[in-house]
Amino acid sequence: MHTDLEISKKAPLLPIAEIGKKLNINAEDLIPYGKTKAKIPLTYIDKEKYSKNNLILVSAISPTPAGEGKTTMSIGLTEALNKIGKKTTVVLREPSLGPVFGIKGGATGGGYSQVLPMEDINLHFTGDFSAIEKSNNLLAALIDNNVQNKNNSLGIDPRTVTWKRVMDMNDRSLRNMIVGLGGTTSGVPRETGFDITAASEIMAILCLAENFSDLKKRLGNIFIGFTYNKEPIYARDLKAHGAMAALLKDAIMPNLVQTMEGNPAIIHGGPFANIAQGTNSIIATKTGLSLSDYVVTEAGFGFDLGAEKFFDIKCVSGRLSPKAVVLVATVRALKYHGGIAVADLQIENLEALEKGLANLEKHIENIGLFNILPVVAINKFTSDTDGEIDLIRKRCEKLGVTVEVADVWAHGGEGAIALAKDVVATVEANHVKFTPMYDWSLPVEEKIDIIAKKIYGAKAIDYTSKARANLRKIERLGLSGLPVCIAKTQKSLSDNPALLGRPKDFVVTVREIEIAAGAGFLVPITGDIMRMPGLPEHPASEKIDITDDGTIEGLF
Template identity: 65%
Template sequence: MHLTDQEIAKASTMRPIREIAAKLGISEDDLRPYGKYVAKLPLKLIDKSKMEGKKLILVTAITPTAAGEGKTTASIGLTEGLNKIGVKAAVVLREPSLGPVFGMKGGAAGGGYSQVLPMESINLHFTGDFAAIEKAHNLLAALIDNHIHSQKNTLNIDPRKIIWKRVMDMNERVLRDVVIGLGGPAQGVPRESGFDITAASEVMATLCLSNDLMDLKEKMGNIIIGYTYQDEPVRAYQLKAQGAMAALMKHTIMPNLVQTIEGNPAILHGGPFANIAQGTNSIIATKMGLSLADYVVTEAGFASDLGGEKFLDLKCQYGNLKPDAVVIVATIRALKSHAGIPVADLKIPNPKAVIDGLPNLGKHIENIKHFMVVPVVAINKFATDSDEEIQAVFDFCQSLGVKAELSEGWEKGGEGTKELAQAVKEAAESGKSNFTPLYDFNWGIEQKIETIARKIYGAAEVEYSLKAKQQIKLFNKIGLDKLPVCIAKTQYSLSDDPKLINRPSGFTIKIREFDIAAGAGFIIPIAGTIMRMPGLPAKPAAENIDIDADGNITGLF
């Protein structure tokens, strides 16, 4: 009988956080402890001179399916494996959002014997980073409505053109669209608004693209909250909001140090979504890792066409980072799913279906090669995978000149990822990676979008709605055209249609409108319908979570 992730976590012996810090050469005096097993790390530990020669490994995946790929588990397992073969490695990850924890996905601290600990703390509130981001975001929202009500709207804000909503860290569909200010003159000016989930907040994206607290404060001041009656942008600094917002982020700016099950360092910081934001942990956390460890393993949400592309084009360009290798996580089950096999039949051996689904993997390999970085394929192995199915993946990768290895970190921890770790080490040290972003920020908006759509998605063309065309004209007018693009689209397809699985071709990407994240520093072209406030499923994970009189929590996974 298999133990659950939570049972495995509870059975693990954690080391005091000072011992984990010592592995990275951090003195106890430099830790900001949150209990015995968690600590904040001061930004003074980031040292550019110590980053020279260090290796950065990005973990991405094939297109997600209902079968799951296990990217975070693979990232943690790879870190365990690297340490097993004598490499001083740390994993740098995003923090979990409470919405998915109580919703459909459950926790996001890895799984099996490739987890970060303390699992319960990480999944439930952790060090309060999400709460601080939520408060900073909602403070700005309150200042907007207060300005219109109490300060007679001296900034001439058009209430119909306010784009800054409120946020909360919970899946709550009934708050997607609301009317605020009802109840008479004393309650403010009535207008339409809504809520996004905290992970979708621009404050979250801004935190993860900032270099320090003062940079974060300046960027938050540049947030566009709406437009005047003359269509001029109104920014947060005009409301004198950035100072108070930054004060709320004093501790949140510092990354969090925890540990893997095998006692290796793990740094967690931030948690932006990958289909509407950059989907990766902070520049600060990644540079912290590179200052303290020899290898940093990090992940980006969803597949190479979403989190992967955004990590490489946005985060790496803003942070002056250069990945040395990219791991593409694939599962036999997901490949069969891309061949059209129903979820109920995915456990049945079907080598032909695996072969039929391999074009999806092939496209993600091609995508990484577009960035001139060496890819390595990690086959996240499950007990139901047959030898013939696995061999089909090995043969396919060999035909493309790409190294593939099994990843058995869920079942075996670092012992199950040593061969993968060796392959990644060889790729990172081969000198064959010459990271090159896909586009230059100075290109026009349409050129940037179309480059991604054609090269990364495999689209035949891009269409823009009338509204999108008008917005491009506005962005050009107000000087936002040199920002990078962060395309929002479905994670379930390389296209903007979730029903087009595997490797579709000949399709058109339709950009219906744009959002703007001027503080974070990117434009968001929206293809399809993107959910910024998820709802709970019919049977939410929250129903399985409980606590007893002694404080023991059950039901987390």
């Protein structure tokens, strides 16, 4: 079997101006980054057009080590929609270098359903992550400088500062550290650390900003900590937001690339789906909807994480209304939820599959809570048997849900024609009346309660004393009207990664609530959430190399 990189090299890359032409973008308006990548100016966002065109969300069941393939399915569905005559653009997140060199590998799809050039996209791309990193670290430097500077100090209490530095690499040794050592000229010692760039609030802000004015306002609203007099300090108090926005001058513009079949792809931003909204930028989505009839996009992890935040945060903030949801499942992943070990997933096991279908059922139920009926896509693997696929099909039919098998890894767009036709039929039936789960103005605890009980299936929510103190602080700062972006494990519908399938009668424990006032949401933390991943015993970087002629090898 060929690797994704080997397959990607078989596809002829069109000049980026030709891809832009398919979207009616003037070649002179594109800002090229080489021959096959370009930035799209914000002037191409057209409210009249994006309001009436069709937004399709691709989500999935709870992630497993067996893989689900949301990105691969999103790209394959886009190819298929174009094949049946629907002008479609896929809009995705940018990969993070840490996972690329760590445990995940690339994030540009797979097989014959990829976005290109995959090597560039997976590595430095157009420098967006670097700009976000620099903007984040400028604020960190300004905070420590103000603490150090006695003549121009805001009186920041360094014990209350939560802002960390970031870098786009998995490096567990940077999670916790003390800065400011070396004497009085080297700063004031305090505890801090590094997060990975994708976890920066700047990333979340960039992906929710509507324009430069909104970007600067959000950057200024970043909550830093308190003064010794217990007064709140924001980035605007340090006069940081203008310079931070200047560093994001190019990063705010979405990136245009192409699929293997020469269709437009827009890739922009990459916030985490557990501590942030887990989807590409509002600007990228609106650009795609302004330039094509259909936009296919995806949200990170399972529906309970990325998609819930896509709906309740991104769609509400950006005034977007999705027309359909594709829920991706695999036979292998469902058997894993049924209790089968990874090593045995290729063996037919209808009993385990039957048990694992409870996870699929819960995600279907959750989508219905937003007044949307999904189309289920079975991402086909060679080990799937007819009996297993038939069992999933019959369960979906019993639930009144359309289901299609899609083999996009092996066949690209041809492998998703039936799925594309079902999506179009869903859109044209116009039965979707998207409704968010909650009103932002509700009390914070009530918003958490709605998500935890209705989406996760919890019976109760427990708050630690620290979380209760956080609630009081949020009330004092006047931030109770922000939506909640609950951070929890992606491996389970509960906050316990060991509870597979559809757990019931569990208690969700909120141990603290962080403030992301710049992004415009609150982050209730459940369980242990990793913001600076470590490398596995054998990182993916061990297989990555470059030849004497500059050809990159080993990416997957």
